[in-house]
Amino acid sequence: MHTHMLFRGARIMGGPPELERGGDILVTDGAIAALGPSGSLKVPEPAAGRAAPAGCPEAPGQPESVTVDCTGLLAFPGFVDMHVHLRTPGHEHKEDLSSGLAAAAAGGFASVLAMPNTSPPVDGAAQVSDLLARAAKVRNGARLLQSACLTQGRKGESLCEYFEIREAGASAVTDDGGWVTDGAVMRRAIDYAAVCGLLPLTHPEDPTLSRGGSMHEGRVSTRLGLRGIPPQAEESAIYRDCALSLLTGNPVHVCHVSTAEGADLVRRFKAMGARVSCETAPHYLFLTHERVLGFDSHAKMNPPLRTERDREALRAALADGTVDAIATDHAPHSVLEKEVEFMDAACGITGLETAVPLALKLVRETGMPLARLASLMSLNPARLLGLPEPMKPGSPADLTLVDPDLEWTYLTEEGLSKSRNTPFEGWEFTGRAVMTVVGGEIRYRLVRPWRAGDGWLSDDPRPPARDRPSQPRPGASCPIGRLTLVLQLHARPTA
Ligand SMILES: [Zn+2]
Numbered sequence: 001m002h003t004h005m006l007f008r009g010a011r012i013m014g015g016p017p018e019l020e021r022g023g024d025i026l027v028t029d030g031a032i033a034a035l036g037p038s039g040s041l042k043v044p045e046p047a048a049g050r051a052a053p054a055g056c057p058e059a060p061g062q063p064e065s066v067t068v069d070c071t072g073l074l075a076f077p078g079f080v081d082m083h084v085h086l087r088t089p090g091h092e093h094k095e096d097l098s099s100g101l102a103a104a105a106a107g108g109f110a111s112v113l114a115m116p117n118t119s120p121p122v123d124g125a126a127q128v129s130d131l132l133a134r135a136a137k138v139r140n141g142a143r144l145l146q147s148a149c150l151t152q153g154r155k156g157e158s159l160c161e162y163f164e165i166r167e168a169g170a171s172a173v174t175d176d177g178g179w180v181t182d183g184a185v186m187r188r189a190i191d192y193a194a195v196c197g198l199l200p201l202t203h204p205e206d207p208t209l210s211r212g213g214s215m216h217e218g219r220v221s222t223r224l225g226l227r228g229i230p231p232q233a234e235e236s237a238i239y240r241d242c243a244l245s246l247l248t249g250n251p252v253h254v255c256h257v258s259t260a261e262g263a264d265l266v267r268r269f270k271a272m273g274a275r276v277s278c279e280t281a282p283h284y285l286f287l288t289h290e291r292v293l294g295f296d297s298h299a300k301m302n303p304p305l306r307t308e309r310d311r312e313a314l315r316a317a318l319a320d321g322t323v324d325a326i327a328t329d330h331a332p333h334s335v336l337e338k339e340v341e342f343m344d345a346a347c348g349i350t351g352l353e354t355a356v357p358l359a360l361k362l363v364r365e366t367g368m369p370l371a372r373l374a375s376l377m378s379l380n381p382a383r384l385l386g387l388p389e390p391m392k393p394g395s396p397a398d399l400t401l402v403d404p405d406l407e408w409t410y411l412t413e414e415g416l417s418k419s420r421n422t423p424f425e426g427w428e429f430t431g432r433a434v435m436t437v438v439g440g441e442i443r444y445r446l447v448r449p450w451r452a453g454d455g456w457l458s459d460d461p462r463p464p465a466r467d468r469p470s471q472p473r474p475g476a477s478c479p480i481g482r483l484t485l486v487l488q489l490h491a492r493p494t495a
Contacts, residue, residue, distance in 0.1 A: 003064060004028050004043045005440060010070035010401065014077040014374030015391035025075060027397040030440030034393055043067060066442075068435070070401060076374050077390030078110025078398025078438065080381035083176075083201075083255055083279060083327035084352065086112075086144075088131065090119025095332040095418050097134055100352070101141025103330075103417040105444035107352040108433025110398035112330075113145040113385060116154075117177035123149035123160050125168035132169045143398075143438050145385060147172040150189050150200060156180045159189055162196040171385045174201035176255060179237050181207065187244050194250035199384055201253045204237035204262070205303065214343050216289040216304040224292065226343065231259040231310070234303050238262045242269035245276045253384060254278035256329050258303040260313030267322040277384055279325040280314050282351060282358040287311075287423060297338045297345035298423040301331065319368060324380045328355045332419030353415045354424045360404060360431035401435040403446075408432060 005027040012019040015035055024041035026034045034041055043065045086100035095103075104112045114131070116122035122131065128146050135144030148165040150173040152158050162173060173193050179202065180186045186202070193200040210233040215221050217228025238254055242265060245252040257263050257278045266278045283301065288308050291299040299305055317323045331348025338345050359373055378390055378400075388395040410427050412420035436444040 002028050002044075003030075003440070004033075005066045005068065005397070005437075006041060006043050007068045007070050007075055007399065007401070008041075009038045010073045010075035011370075012075045012391070013370050014379050017371070020371065023075075025397075025399065027399075027437075027440050030397055032391065032393050032395055032397050035391070068401075072403065072405070073434065074370065074402040074404055076108075076400045076402060077378040077382070078436065079108050079356065079377045079400045079433075080145075080385065080387065081109045081112045081328050081330070081352065081355065081377075082145075082172075082253075082325055082381040082385060083281070084112045084114055084330040085117070085332065085348070086114045087332060088114075088118060089127075093418070094334055094337075097131070097144065098138050098141065099416060099418045100330075100332075101135060101138045101144060102444075103350075103352045103415060104142035105140065105436040105438070106416045106433070107354070108356040108400040108402065108436055109142045109352060110400060110436055110438045110443075111143040111145055111382075111387065112352070113147055113171060113381075115174065115176045116147050116149045117175070121149050121154045122146065123152050123154070125161065125164035128165055128168040128170045139441075140443055142436070142443065145171040145387075147174050147176075147201065149173065150175045150180060150193075151185060154178060156182055156185060159185070159192055162192050162198055166196045166198055170198065172199040172201050172253075174203065174255070176201060176203045179203055179205045179207065183240060183244065186241065187248060190244055190248050190250050190252055194248070197386065199251060199253050199386075201255050202237070202241040203255050204234050204241060204257075206233045206237050209233035209236070213304075214300060214345075215292050216306050218289060218307060220289045220292055224295070226292075229302075229304055231261060231306065234259055235261045235265060238265045242266060242274050242276050245269065246272060246274040249275065251275040251277065251384075253324075256281050256284075256303055256327070257314070257317075257323065258284045258306050258310065260306075260310045263313055263317035263322055267317065267320075270322065277324040277380070278322070279327040279381075280318070280323050281327060281329045282355050282362075283349060283423065284314050285311060285318070285362055286358060291423060292342070295342040296423065297340070297342055298349060298421055298425075300342060300345050300347055301329070301349055302347040315362070315366060318362075318376065319366065319372070323376070324384065326355065326359060326376045327381070328352055330417075331421075332417055333421045334419060338421045348421070350412075350415075350417050350419050350422050352417060354410055354422065354427070356400075356402065356433050357408075357410065357427075357429035357431055358424070360402070361429065364430070397437055397440040399435075399437040400433050401437075402431060403434045404431040406430070406432055406434070
């Protein structure tokens with residue numbers, strides 16, 4: 001017996017362009033079975049007279065099929081966030097696998113790549129397998145992709161065992177949080193990672209230039225009397241790693257580009273034929289160093305918020321294809337680490353639950369096509385990390401349904417991350433993810449129009465809200481924002 005899900009009438013992004021006006025997606029047994037124009041696909045009737053498979057525990061009367069009316073919604077290939085910190089192992093008071101993966105799914109991400117700068121760092125195959133096995137048990141969250149350290153203990157000296165790490169299921173190697181200052185070590189890492197099919201990620205920051213700084217070096221840092229981090233700390237590191245990509249002929253991915261010249265370096269090295277890719281984070285597209293006026297530690301991140309000119313240049317680099325991915329750099333911290341003097345506060349903000357609404361805001365402000373957003377948040381990161389090509393028959397059914405018109409207010413107390421360190425608290429948004437499907441399983445859904453102060457989520461792991469209805473039963477129909485989920489039970493014909 002097969003299980004089927006039919007997503008009917010969504011504007012489908014990231015698939016065949018003709019379906020951007022409207023189409024159906026049929027999912028069978030967790031994989032995309034077919035894509036077609038609106039109204040063209042149906043849930044197959046159960047084959048008459050077929051007996052239940054031997055040992056089938058649910059017989060008789062099986063299996064469920066689900067039809068989701070997606071009128072007014074966008075269907076994206078499941079979003080992939082290639083830069084998150086889930087703080088596991090070692091700092092589970094900030095985030096753990098359950099809370100981090102649930103926050104990811106609630107934000108619309110089907111997969112996230114976790115960074116290995118944990119305590120201890122993830123630098124061996126056994127740790128990778130252990131984390132992936134634990135994450136596989138989180139039923140209401142995104143799929144975990146794990147990266148491992150580029151060098152043992154993140155010390156920047158000897159390379160990890162990439163082949164074993166790859167065999168254990170890792171997708172990338174990085175010493176994120178710090179730069180590999182030894183160029184010869186980085187050169188060998190790029191070559192070894194290419195042989196093993198792992199993507200090397202570089203955190204571009206020359207510590208000899210950034211040390212002691214807590215914000216962008218410029219007019220605002222001078223006014224506030226804070227030591228600054230010059231953009232050249234980032235740009236010189238980007239230059240070296242792009243040059244090493246050109247030298248070796250192998251891929252390098254540059255994390256969280258925050259400056260105009262940094263993006264331009266990637267643009268120029270791409271033009272020279274270097275196999276470089278890069279990401280930027282939503283906060284660099286919306287905030288500048290002016291946000292630090294007032295010493296709000298939620299405006300402290302690494303790399304720091306830059307100038308208006310950098311912000312504009314990054315938006316242009318997204319539009320012209322220089323930037324390959326929008327990644328959150330989700331960096332949860334507890335109140336204790338953030339509510340201190342600016343200079344002592346930890347770097348980073350949470351980002352999983354604000355990335356999609358911010359990206360939709362960017363689309364509204366810049367006129368960027370939605371298909372480009374599908375590339376930035378799904379197709380490109382999936383390709384870079386070696387995932388199956390999404391939104392194609394035969395590929396795993398990873399889907400993000402987005403209501404582009406839903407108006408809501410972001411409040412951290414209603415979020416699923418353990419941490420609340422965000423500069424976007426109270427922002428009013430139009431549009432958000434209303435359903436996240438991972439391998440054909442609904443991992444998140446928003447079950448009624450979300451309003452400030454009384455929102456709740458059906459898959460919220462917190463204690464049940466006062467007025468939360470029970471889960472939909474077969475045959476019932478359940479409002480999901482402007483979307484209706486119809487569960488049907490196909491009775492198995494008696495043989
Ligand atoms: Zn980093």
